[in-house]
Amino acid sequence: MKRPTIKDIAAAAGVSKGAVSLALNGRSGVSERTRSRVLEVASTLGYRPSVTARALSSASADAVGLVLVRPPRALGDEAFFFQLIAGMQSEMSCALLLQVVDSREAEIALYQRWWAEHRVDGVFLVDLLVSDPRVELMSALGLPAVVVGGAGHHGELASVWADDYAAMTSVVEYLKSLGHQRIARVAGLASLLHTVRRDSAFASSVVDGVVVAGDYTAESGARATRELLGMAAPPTAIVYDNDVMAVAGAEVAASLGVAVPSELSLVAWDDSVLCQHGRLTALSRDTFAFGARAARALVAVIGGASPTDVEDVLPELVVRGSTGTAPAVQVGCEHPTPRVR
Amino acid sequence: MKRPTIKDIAAAAGVSKGAVSLALNGRSGVSERTRSRVLEVASTLGYRPSVTARALSSASADAVGLVLVRPPRALGDEAFFFQLIAGMQSEMSCALLLQVVDSREAEIALYQRWWAEHRVDGVFLVDLLVSDPRVELMSALGLPAVVVGGAGHHGELASVWADDYAAMTSVVEYLKSLGHQRIARVAGLASLLHTVRRDSAFASSVVDGVVVAGDYTAESGARATRELLGMAAPPTAIVYDNDVMAVAGAEVAASLGVAVPSELSLVAWDDSVLCQHGRLTALSRDTFAFGARAARALVAVIGGASPTDVEDVLPELVVRGSTGTAPAVQVGCEHPTPRVR
């Protein structure tokens, strides 16, 4: 089967290629009679302009790109990105080029390649680092980009972000209102910008708060939780940087015989089916809507709009069974017997 | 910033465009001296051929496509597809064009469009229907395609599949070996081919087995489970078509006071973090490897290999806490009091 080209349409309608192009793109230069004839011929022949050819004459590639840096097998557990992608798609008429790579270097090389190959009109940047080389790269290449999730103001780039600082503060305030004083945090990758934000928010609202580093995997969540519960003065509440670590933490608590929420309260960042089934209190945000917003921003930037910062709505704390009032303080007992064997 | 084109390389190396093309593609027609000079110039200038332009001269689009038909918001819960995608990527050097649409018609239109626009070299077909129009479409268009997950032999198309029939049979045999006799099944969408396969396997190995239809959502899993447990002679074991429904079912059982596994055994199809945390016995397959295999098959077909059927390894039953020996049969009590209020 041979797909019809503009030349076929031109021949069938008895006009020139140029006239067909003008007619199809709704531009002036052809009479209404000719235009309607061309349109009719095109539709009966099932004509579709080739994006490829169109992209050549410096028009758009009609696609945007997204690169994820992950160990590929771990990807399936992170519902977050899938939600995000689905949301993006809902606001884009063009295609999404998706690639999973395993290193930051590969990611940068890929962006460069896509740009050089004229393959995308713009890209999303996720997992922003504290000082991210990609920001400068985009400016240098002149490739439209939207930073997703990094808190505002990245060079000349547009960004869509949620206020992690305020969110963390609100979680801590909630826990404090329940009487918790020894609050700990299981953080995500330290190289990520939002981890730093949350860290600083946590540090400024919790005195002597313990922070243990994790990497979003169940293993790291379990390890961190074991470490925290084994301390001389274990925390009465733990805030996790994602859902997977939180659920793993809940299991460790159960296996150690620490009752949730009467002895220990748990909060997960990012809600998911996992939290729903684990009855975990979680900081929920509408990731789908977030993706949609990011897509709108990118489309705007590609369209030539000047880059803006869009702040997402503050995540909402969904209280479930994993948080409760702090256990009564045993006066005079600075070092209660750790419950951990 | 302006990216260098083949013309720039030609000028810098003092040769013609054609010579550069030959040199870069390792084809004969240029001397070794010229070739090395061209290569050097190209690398110092950071040259990258434009896929766009290349695709125009009937070469490859250097991308493959995947369309998912889902209500977009539900997508995030299905780790399966993300795993699959990650696996595909691991075996492809080209890019993946991903789009989520909300109807079968849109999917077909999209495949047609991608083909017409010369945007992809081939596509993956997932969620095969019992009599799927896409199979014929691909043949008609001459678009290389690989059927993912549908059990073998689809027209002239290559396919990568797991033997759902054998898998279902093995699950039932396992339950029977535990003494279960009243086994029920919560099925997935009836329009999907693999649902039909599992149905027929289930029907032929379980006498009077009850099948309730579901749609992979937690709600449908819960509803189906409530229905089954409310029957006069409720089943002692239930097999679910996916993890989300199984976990929802486990919760319903818990809320009704039905003990798992002493009174009721549960098995989920497709393992995930959800099953791991819910301690659900699950039929586990290596989705990542499955995706990788599919990608290899597609690459081969695009390369001109004649389409083949690749059978995936049989899924493995991972026994966790949700399955156990059947409760003792109360002799003479045909209709035990339902435990459901």
Add this chain to the structure above:
DNA sequence: GACCCTAGCTAAACCGGTTTATCTCCGGCT
């Protein structure tokens, strides 16, 4: 009637590659 303007269209160049036809030069053979 001479002039200009514009609508409507065509021809041709262009985008950045690949591919084919052609051209030149050089060496070997009879």
Add this chain to the structure above:
DNA sequence: AGCCGGAGATAAACCGGTTTAGCTAGGGTC
């Protein structure tokens, strides 16, 4: 000397669009 062949290179066509320059016919103005 004359002929042939092949290597090495180039010019030009082509892919399927967009865009610009140019051409023509018709109508209005003075």
